Amino acid sequence: MSDATTGTTTDAVVVDYALAAAPDVVWRALTESDLLARWLMANDFEPTVGHRFTFQANPAPNWDGIVHCEVLEVDEPHRLAYAWRGGAGEYALDTVVTWTLTPDGSGGTLLHLEHAGFLPKNAMGREGMGRGWRGPIAERLRELTESLR
Amino acid sequence: MFAGMNREDQIFRALGDPTRRAVFERLCRGEAAVGELTSGFDVSQPAISQHLRVLRGAGLVSERRAGRNVYYRVEPRGLRPLVDWLGHYQAFWTERLEHLKTLLEELR
DSSP states (O other), rough: OOOOEEOOOOSSSEEEEEEESHHHHHHHHHHHHHHHHHHHEEOOOOSSSOOEOOOOOOOTTTTTTTEEEEEEEEEEETEEEEEESSSOOOEEEEEEEEEEEEEESSSSSEEEEEEEESSHHHHHHHHHHHOOOOOOHHHHHHHHHHHTT | SSSSSHHHHHHHHHHHHHHHHOOOOOOHHHEEEEHHHHHHTTOOHHHHHHHHHHHHHTTTTTEEEEETTEEEEOOOOTTTHHHHHHHHHHHHHHHHHHHHHHHHHHOO
């Protein structure tokens, strides 16, 4: 099975993935540091709310190769969320990765990923975008996103 | 890719200022000359011109000269780098989830 559907909204990347493995096995791959390193990145993850950890990759121009993370939610084996931060300064990336695991009824798992918060509230103005993505700028972004599909 | 690239930073910086964002939103509704923009905001014309320079520098706005007048309009693809940025992440996660699938097959 590789029934992946992906998409973007104006503010998030969403991926839905149908996996043959059971939710508890998928959960292990998402939360055991050594397994996580094998498919995502080297890390010092621990499934404890508040735990701060990093993912480490090869540095690139404009990026030191380190993703700074903090565990926000652990609900085994249903839901896992962590902050995903990078860069430096006022315009740094400050996003949230949320995994949701749902049994598919025949032993497998429907895995849902939402990586949200790409258009930072601080960069777009506290009062302006804090209310949510409405208005002409959001509308233009929506048109551009839809034109890519 | 992860920390945001220069173009996105420029766009965020340009739209981070409330007056500049308002000018950009006004231009989303149609082309305008500096004079029209100045009358719509409680800001001096030189200040509006400076905001327009920043918006142009970020690729969000372009100008058109007609005789003695300069008109400003929204660059249709100006916000595209933000959408592309999301596209990079979409490709990243899709690739990583293929690795996850392979790993899960090994764990069975």
